[in-house]
Amino acid sequence: MDVTSHLRTALDAAIALANGFGAAWTRGRARVSGDREHDRETASSALLLATWRVPSIEDRALDGVAEVGAALYRALGELAGGDEDAAAATVNGLLRRADAAPTLTRHGDEPWHLHFAAPGADPVLAWLADLVTAVAMLLGSTEVTRLRGCAAQRCDRFFLDATRGRTQRFCSTACQNRTKVAAFRARSRADER
Template identity: 55%
Template sequence: MDATDHLRDSLDAAVALGNRLGAQWSRGRPQSAGDIESVEAVLRLSTKLSQDVDDRALAEFLAGGARLYAALALLADGSVDAGAARLNELLAATQAAPRLTRPAGSPWHLHFAAPGVSLAHGWLAEFATAAAMLLGSSEYELLKRCEADRCDLLFLDATRNHTQRFCSTACQNRTKVAAFRARVP
């Protein structure tokens, strides 16, 4: 595994968690509140392993995910200083502290949570750290907000020329159909 693969997985999961717990609209539909299954699915994006989220952890994820979304949305909208301030607040609240760990039979890897923090704070610390590392790179402008009406989702532009405007083909198609209908009498 390339060292940057884990960072990319964490960043993808951070955006997914923020979208799931912070966006009001998703692909033209109002988004419902996050649930345990959706949080567990997001965590599998980073670890590929199953994580058991209970009601207490869900409440922490809901609050932290909304804060993460707010920070990422500021970055995507070009308010870099305000987004960085929000990320710093989240890093402090989650007690993010990088340290190397090695579970039995596994190689060393970097965790971003201080010992003894809750499951949610540990993951939120990792996701906030991944977002902070993106902000500290030359690629932070790849974090974008979908341009479709009634879609608040954020995404990382993976196109070669960095011109992606929509989070999905569904939003792109909705926008094209709306433009066509507006032109046709």
């Protein structure tokens, strides 16, 4: 997969959106559910990765964003688990839902680049189309093996392994440190016995 900066930011945003609405645990903390403002912040933070400006997300749109995020999480889980057929079915459904339609776009003096929603589309739907398409492009590439689930206990986040040797096990330094501290404490308790 030839990763352009636009595609990479869309993929990072898609994974952040999926983790925000699908992961039961994030870095040792249980997901907050049912809190509209927390959900709005989760959606805004993910979309901010793909754009410099985040639209105001109405309650009606927020429900759709949360559903897409949860479905993307399911697709990432299917991909990480090796079930590409199930992931493709999930992503195809999301592509239809987002009305993804490739369109060359240019903002000011920027170079032409691909967006995946028609000009004039609802901004939230347009960004969702970009995010879902980025996951679809990951699915159809050899880079799909870089998709991993965090190895830390009480963290269900997905991430793309950015290491050259493909050895990354944790989504963040925080999860890596929590795991090391837990292992140290377990060894210390075993030594005391």
